[in-house]
Amino acid sequence: MLKKITGGVGRDSHAPPYNHNKIWTKSFIAAVIGVMILAIISLFVGVYDIRGQEDGWDMFFITRVPRTAALLLTGAAMAMAGLVMQLITQNKFVEPTTTGTMEWAGLGLLFVYLMFPSPTLMLRMLGAIVFSFVGTMVFFLFLRRVKLRSSLIVPIIGLMLGAVISAFSTFVGLFFNMSQNIQNWFIGSFAPIQAGRYEYLWIIIIITILIFMLASRLTIAGLGEDIAKSLGLNYNTIVLIATMLIAVAVGIVAAVVGNLPFLGLIVPNIISMFRGDDLKSNLPWVCVLGMGIITVCDIISRTIIMPFEISVSVILGTVGAVVFIIILLRQRRPRRLR
Template identity: 40%
Template structure:
């Protein structure tokens, strides 16, 4: 079997099998028993009808939502890095996630009866505006280094988050804001996660157009020389990132650093061949989210640690490692 660095299909199959194993574990792990013994009454014990209801109404939708969110956010982070030409940019370090949360707050204040799809559309609009603002600020920074770019995004996100917190406090909605700000899949049920399939469709679109995003990331002049419309590809990339971010925030809340660490880990293994890296990024993102969610359910069993907290701790540590590693190489 070829090595992972060569991008061998065998290793990709093993990664897919790992996702499958983690998905089965995700379905089985929890405070309530949904084992085969409880579902089928094996061993003489009567079958538990509540176990079957819990399985199909909560556990399976939750696991599918984890997989779709992990894949979509990881690929969205990779697109963001290509467009900004910086490895440390992703929706949670570019103000995109905070802008999406501001959009959800705006819906809660002015149109609380809006259906879930409408909330996603408004949130995506805010996320797109935040991403455009971030790129506009970057264009005004001369001779920016790879370390300055994520700091600009974090500052912008902090400002947007402060505005969101201010209005949430004025309207007594801090608890709701906390729910949107902390990624948590425990409340995902059948009928409330299906919007994530939009993110899956956008992930496939990103895979199909990955080579064009690579060219667009080289700059406007380089793209024009190859006959590619740079502005159109940037707009498509930002639309994918904004929509994916909005779908995940509306469904489960923020999952920080996911789109940063997964593409960087894949880049360390495979290099910068973006088209070859997309399936790796998607599967590794799904595996990472599943593993963090399972860890959150086991750490304080039968209670849960929100996945946003687990991913935030692991992701921030890896983020610092990557920053220090880049600084050492530059130095």
């Protein structure tokens, strides 16, 4: 029945042809091949001589393979989280960084360290997931109760909320002498990734499949609460499920890697410029582009001052900030023309 409803919406609103494009097009296959090439390059970039040392290939499977897998899974997770959040809120500037979700995840990690002096990765991940869910729901509830005239105000409010949570986390960390834990989280890096410390990231594949299965319902929810309810969709339930999936993805990334800014902002916006806003057809593209961007940033972070390494969040944050400014300028241009 939902497929019929979705089809009806498409006909009534004169949906453009990209909604019916096949996923495995020539351009998408080329993009996948490009990401595979980047992954191969990532496997052989590093200071340690894999081929010249006796234990080189052991280190290859202990560090290089897990790091590259973590790059691909993390890139897909953060880009996908941004896409879903933008669809639900009907705002192109919303993603885990601009809503305070990542800062809430950091607060969850700090809370776990306060409760358990030497927490396992599972405990840290659960704490980050729970606090990410709470923080995202707080942001969504605020948007539902306050009517904002400009879409530009939404990310500003989210950034302010994130700054407050970040400041509180820093204060608590200093008060309980745990500032080192907070500092490590703020510096999102793949350097510590190795076998045994990244396996939870494979859960992201399950999240991606679930979001793809819910794509039609999420697309209808993105039309607005009134329209979604008029089409027979339980709007609150689908938003709750989407928020839970986002919280799980962001929580896992926060616990394993750390803070990765702006990835969920730039990737969905780049894809929507060329393909529109259909979730089901854009999701594979968003995942692939997210993988490619974060892999490129990580390769740059490992080679720019070799043999030392810059945190990937520094490269990603710089690129994301530039793209964010460009998107803001594109949004303001039509108003000036009027």
